[in-house]
Amino acid sequence: MVFKTEPFILNLGPIHPSTHGVFRMRVVVDGEVITDIEPVFGYLHRGIEKLAENKTYKQIIPLTDRMDYVAAMNNNLAYAITVEKLAGIEVPERAEYIRVIMSELQRIVSHLIGIGSFFNDMGTFFTPFVYMFTGKEKITDLLEMVSGQRLLHNYMRFGGVSGDLPPEFLPALRKFLREMPPEIDMYDRLLKENEIVLARSKNVGILTREMAINASASGPVLRASGVKRDMRKADPYSVYDRFDFDVPVACNGDCYDRYQVRIEEMRQSIRIIEQAAAGIPEGEVINPVPLRFQPPAGEVYGFIEGSKGELGFHIVSDGSARPYRLHVRAPSLINLTALKNMLTGWKVADVMVIFGSIDICLGEVDR
């Protein structure tokens, strides 16, 4: 006997324990199978782009912190690089190395939280999350040491960073570099051969290579689909061309691959930090810009490889102290383009696993 079921609209969010913030989906289900989905955005739209038009260039740095709030350093860096490109500011060597170290530490934080909440969504309630947070707190201490803030660091400036590393930072970083790789191996060992994890994530939510490119996915989502593209290699910014690291790629494009790419990326970040910490030169950390900073008129697009993907800033300047227009290419938002294709055909229970594997940050999606 065949049961006929009627399609039913299921509302998920905006307050939901596993939507990583205030994301909302309207899922049309036929029985338990998803036939259609419509993401609803905007529950954290704070109008950063409009606010930026009324602030001077320097005042915007704290605003960028609050976009992708688990990777504030990366946002700072992307914005600073863009304005430096616009105004042609040189950055001292030491500052570049500090930036690389901070950016990679922040990438590890972001991936730890991404992986932790991914497994949280899968149903391993809070155990991996607590492990990841233990690792995250170690990095938070390091970042707090240099910037004075735990979460929203506001550390990068045009032409460098706001302050030099304190003398106890590098020894603490070396200690961290000794402790972290075994810890990452431990997380990986705990999770990658777990039968439930494999059953829930292998071959689930496949994003094909063609689809990933067509949907402008970037970051770990794109690389898990077999495209070897990392802005650090494709178009090196800062001093990334001096470091030796690999770009991890997986081929299936399923949830498990996205997890694996993130784990591998953390190992590569450790490698980069090791090299940067060994080669960090002495000298100035900032090439100061004038108090009344007015970049020349023009248009510029600057980008970095953020932890979620290609994070870009598009600034139009009219020569005044405030930007005429500031647009953010938010990888979290654009990675969600393919969500519908990834979810259609799967069961309701898979929604959160697939969604969690994309790893978005709502502050960046909505801005």
Place this chain on the structure above:
Amino acid sequence: MEIKSQQSSMNIDLHEGRLIEELKRSSCEMMPEPSEWLDEEIKRNIIVSTVDKLLNWGRKTSLWTETAFTACCTFEFISLSSPRFDIARFGMEVLRSSPRHADLIITAGTLTWKMAPQIKRIYDQMAEPKWVIAMGSCGISGGIFADSYSVVPGYNRILPVDVYIPGCPPRPEALMAGIERLRKKIEKKSFTKVD
């Protein structure tokens, strides 16, 4: 049967938009703190009895939190509940996803007008007695986003807030201090006499 999902979702959107506009119009004024609502007569006649002490001790030592987290401050709250700061010492480690189980709502993060009806609805669904902690600058006044067209300038426009915790974001220690303040406040209250 086929649902025209686009059409029906448009209706949902329009309905939601009307709710938001309505709430926005009705919340131009700040809401006073809950203790200010009580009229003088009641305040003078409250006697904190032993029964109250026992009830309040029970209430303050097992505050269950609703997970109504909106933005950045969430991560400081999660840090607080992670092993390092260990919120379990306060009997608060239970995070509830259902408002019916919760008696404290920590509003961690910026509130936008689009989100406001949902938060208000969650608050309305919580059972009495209930408390609100506004965490972070955005929760107090809108903070860095106070000028924005889409941000609610402070949670006290839509909810009666008991404790404000400044900071952007407040450190976990600050959050602990705020929770301690709330516990003191609960101690002083007599809920058996009101109404």
Place this chain on the structure above:
Amino acid sequence: MTTTMKGKQVFDMLKGELASAIVEVQDECLVVKPAKLTEVAGFIKHTQGLEFDYLSSATGIDYPDYFEVVYLFYSLEKNHRFTLRIRCADKADPVAPSLTCLWMGADLQEREIYDLLGIKFSGHPLLKRIFMWEGFEGHPLRKDFKNGF
């Protein structure tokens, strides 16, 4: 290292009717007539030697005289980038063609531009507000929009 293609270089490859769709050849980009955008974008996507298969970002800008939409393309294979622009002179009712038929990645970005700047994208499968709620008056990123509660 990603190279930036010069506007002249790409313009020389456009032939016949497509060349007439170009309004202006700038150093690193081409300004296209809005009506012909999909043809030009399809051409640079499929032509050997250009192969811009990745639409990175789409941005709308409100200038005093016109609205401008900026598209940034990458070629993953060739590792080069290029920018296309269109200008909508009609400030009261700006309309631009949608690129969703060529790149799915344009979907959410065009909805964002529609919501915040009010540029309508003809041919978009689901063009409605993305960040603001239905019933919100005005488009926040326009210069005449007054910020504040």
